[in-house]
Amino acid sequence: MDAADVAVVKVASAIGEPARASMLYALLDGRARTSTELAMLAEVSPSTASVHLDRLKGERLVTVVAQGKHRYYSLNGPRVAYVLEGLSVLAGARPTEFTPSTPDALVTARSCYDHMAGHLAVRLHDHFRAMKWLSSHATHRGMNYEVTPAGASALTRLGIDVAGARSRRRQFARACLDWSERRPHIGGALGAAILDAALKKKWVTRELDSRALRVTVIGRSELRSRFGIESTA
Amino acid sequence: MDAADVAVVKVASAIGEPARASMLYALLDGRARTSTELAMLAEVSPSTASVHLDRLKGERLVTVVAQGKHRYYSLNGPRVAYVLEGLSVLAGARPTEFTPSTPDALVTARSCYDHMAGHLAVRLHDHFRAMKWLSSHATHRGMNYEVTPAGASALTRLGIDVAGARSRRRQFARACLDWSERRPHIGGALGAAILDAALKKKWVTRELDSRALRVTVIGRSELRSRFGIESTA
DNA sequence: TCCATAGTTTGATGATAATCAAAGTATGCC
DNA sequence: GGCATACTTTGATTATCATCAAACTATGGA
Numbered sequence: 228m229d230a231a232d233v234a235v236v237k238v239a240s241a242i243g244e245p246a247r248a249s250m251l252y253a254l255l256d257g258r259a260r261t262s263t264e265l266a267m268l269a270e271v272s273p274s275t276a277s278v279h280l281d282r283l284k285g286e287r288l289v290t291v292v293a294q295g296k297h298r299y300y301s302l303n304g305p306r307v308a309y310v311l312e313g314l315s316v317l318a319g320a321r322p323t324e325f326t327p328s329t330p331d332a333l334v335t336a337r338s339c340y341d342h343m344a345g346h347l348a349v350r351l352h353d354h355f356r357a358m359k360w361l362s363s364h365a366t367h368r369g370m371n372y373e374v375t376p377a378g379a380s381a382l383t384r385l386g387i388d389v390a391g392a393r394s395r396r397r398q399f400a401r402a403c404l405d406w407s408e409r410r411p412h413i414g415g416a417l418g419a420a421i422l423d424a425a426l427k428k429k430w431v432t433r434e435l436d437s438r439a440l441r442v443t444v445i446g447r448s449e450l451r452s453r454f455g456i457e458s459t460a
Numbered sequence: 461m462d463a464a465d466v467a468v469v470k471v472a473s474a475i476g477e478p479a480r481a482s483m484l485y486a487l488l489d490g491r492a493r494t495s496t497e498l499a500m501l502a503e504v505s506p507s508t509a510s511v512h513l514d515r516l517k518g519e520r521l522v523t524v525v526a527q528g529k530h531r532y533y534s535l536n537g538p539r540v541a542y543v544l545e546g547l548s549v550l551a552g553a554r555p556t557e558f559t560p561s562t563p564d565a566l567v568t569a570r571s572c573y574d575h576m577a578g579h580l581a582v583r584l585h586d587h588f589r590a591m592k593w594l595s596s597h598a599t600h601r602g603m604n605y606e607v608t609p610a611g612a613s614a615l616t617r618l619g620i621d622v623a624g625a626r627s628r629r630r631q632f633a634r635a636c637l638d639w640s641e642r643r644p645h646i647g648g649a650l651g652a653a654i655l656d657a658a659l660k661k662k663w664v665t666r667e668l669d670s671r672a673l674r675v676t677v678i679g680r681s682e683l684r685s686r687f688g689i690e691s692t693a
Numbered sequence: 694t695c696c697a698t699a700g701t702t703t704g705a706t707g708a709t710a711a712t713c714a715a716a717g718t719a720t721g722c723c
Numbered sequence: 724g725g726c727a728t729a730c731t732t733t734g735a736t737t738a739t740c741a742t743c744a745a746a747c748t749a750t751g752g753a
Contacts, residue, residue, distance in 0.1 A: 234551035235544075236481045243473025244741080248465050262700065272743055277701055279741090287552075296699045296750040310550050311468075313543045318467035319520075477711080495730065505713055510731055512711090529720040529729045 241286040242314065246271045247279045250300075251288060255308055256433070257341045259292070259299040305341075337439050342403070342418030343425065347442065347456070351421065352402075352412045354454045355382075361400070361413075372400035372413065385453070387424040392416035474519040475547065479504045480512045483533075484521060488541055489666070490574045492525070492532040538574075570672050575636070575651030576658065580675065580689070584654065585635075585645045587687045588615075594633070594646075605633035605646065618686070620657045625649035 242248055249269040254260060260268075266276030280300060283289045288307050292299045302308055337345045355361050360378025364371055374382060374389055382389050393399055395416040403414030413421060425431045430446030442450070450456040475481055482502040487493060493501075499509035513533060516522045521540050525532045535541055570578045588594050593611025597604055607615060607622055615622050626632055628649040636647030646654060658664045663679030675683070683689040 232481050232485055233478070235485070235547050236476050236478050238476070238551045239472050239481065239547055240476025243469050243471070243476045245466070245469050246741080248469045248472065252465055252468070263698095271741085273700065274702080274744080275742055281701090288550075298700070306546075306550060310543065310546045313539075313546055314468050314472055317521075317539060317543050318471045479711080496728095504711085506730065507714080507732080508712055514731090526720095531730065 238286050238288070241282055241288060242311070244279070245269075246275065247283055250276070250279065251283065251302070251307075251311060254289065254300065254302045255311055256338045257302070257308075259301040262298050262300060265300060338422060338433070341422070342412070342414050343422045343431075343440065344403070344412055345440070347431075347440075347450070348412035348418075350456045351454065354456065355413070363402070371398070371415075372402065372417070374400070374417070385424065386428055387417075388420045389417065392420040471519050471521070474515055474521060475544070477512070478502075479508065480516055483509070483512065484516065484535070484540075484544060487522065487533065487535045488544055489571045490535075490541075492534040495531045495533060498533060571655060571666070574655070575645070575647050576655045576664075576673065577636070577645055578673075580664075580673075580683075581645035583689045584687065587689065588646070596635070604631070605635065605648075605650070607633070607650070618657065619661055620650075621653045622650065625653040 242251060246269040250265045253265060253268045262276055262280055263273055265280065266273045269276060269279070271279070280289065280291070280298075283300075284291055287303050289300050290303045292301075302311075337343075342348070343351070355378065356363075358378070358381070360375055360381050361372040362375055364373065379389055393416070398415040400413055400415045400417035402411035403418065412418070425440075425446070426433070428445075428449070429443055430449055431440040431442050434441055475484060479502040483498045486498060486501045495509055495513055496506060498513065499506045502509060502512070504512070513522065513524070513531075516533075517524055520536050522533050523536045525534070535544075570576075575581070576584070588611065589596075591611070591614070593608055593614050594605040595608055597606065612622050626649070631648040633646055633648045633650035635644035636651065645651070658673075658679070659666070661679075661682070662676055663682055664673040664675055667674055
């Protein structure tokens with residue numbers, strides 16, 4: 228086994244332990260969490276959690292920021308999120324696809340690192356494309372989107388900070404393949420702006436300690452009237 | 461930890477053990493291998509290899525086909541290959557980027573499950589696109605390619621079985637993001653046909669027990685004269 | 694300065710997993 | 724039928740890893 232494989236084994240075995248996996252998947256919603264919170268989520272003692280987090284940090288799966296006595300842990304970038312999603316698909320388990328069967332909840336909506344993923348995200352993507360608010364162009368990195376003039380005004384009227392997304396030093400908008408839906412949703416800065424707007428307008432809310440997003444009553448109404456997207460129960 | 465995470469832990473920990481990882485990465489070149497071969501590659505005894513392979517089979521990472529007394533193991537589809545490549549990237553190791561520094565070897569060429577990946581594959585992709593032998597169209601699954609009429613005759617003249625690729629019950633041609641190059645190469649049935657043709661014409665040969673492909677003297681000459689692709693030493 | 698809180702380090706304990714040799718099973722060939 | 728080969732199963736051994744409580748360190752507030 229060469230040196231490269233040794234590194235892979237360390238990364239895979241770091242993920243392949245129940246407590247550490249719990250913590251990693253808990254961070255998949257893109258939010259930072261303290262070590263004490265992660266200990267509780269993983270159902271281990273703070274000392275156990277501390278050792279595990281040190282291991283994850285050593286393998287560059289998480290980053291930590293200290294603020295006073297608190298230590299805030301986050302996933303170390305979208306590539307980690309990508310592999311975790313891939314492992315979920317490989318395991319045959321859908322990452323948090325089922326939301327509680329209340330009439331307001333969309334069957335599948337979740338935050339994928341910093342943007343929306345799931346059924347709702349795919350439907351929004353399809354709608355924006357159908358309305359020709361996005362144009363696509365192939366690049367060496369996959370398919371990217373640009374916002375058309377009509378799309379710019381429509382999305383801005385929806386409260387989506389298109390200009391702010393454009394000014395960020397990151398990819399503006401790209402097709403992000405949705406592992407659970409097997410179809411694209413919108414990633415990049417625009418994808419993050421869309422999630423921000425949906426949260427601000429309270430069309431969706433975050434589930435506590437979960438990547439799932441819950442579609443609110445208001446959200447359901449707005450999504451139906453604006454986009455023709457029905458939530459199914 | 462919910463049931464989904466338990467499944468993920470089993471998959472990740474199955475990968476995260478040196479002997480099993482060796483066997484998985486040995487299979488990443490898309491060829492089937494016997495359990496005895498894999499035992500040798502992983503430097504464990506046949507009995508140890510047998511138990512490990514049983515574990516990998518249990519987690520659906522490999523499939524096995526018995527032919528007489530031989531057991532041939534393969535990766536269980538491109539999705540497994542995809543996650544293994546993703547783990548390699550995450551681990552910071554490049555999958556077999558360096559070939560021995562003989563003057564004939566291209567720096568980066570390897571087989572990725574059933575098609576060619578690496579620098580050469582990316583250059584071929586770029587050339588075929590530049591010659592407009594491929595047209596692209598975005599689908600809900602990413603970017604796909606179609607062969608133009610000019611491309612069909614040119615590729616067929618190159619010995620690439622375009623018609624055979626088209627008749628297969630799988631995706632004809634798609635942009636497959638090359639993890640090491642970060643640019644697309646050609647996947648799908650056409651990608652496999654291209655690798656087949658390159659092997660048949662002896663432009664490339666397989667390295668023994670490796671995913672690396674070696675560009676032959678003939679291959680280097682043909683690639684330069686036909687496509688303007690130089691191999692660098 | 695003292696106390697509470699957050700988090701880390703240490704040492705002991707128990708569980709789990711990988712390893713192999715030996716024995717066993719199945720297949721193929723003569 | 725007998726022998727060789729490929730592979731599996733079993734039991735014993737060893738190493739590794741996760742766990743926690745206790746002690747310790749760092750930070751923040753009164």
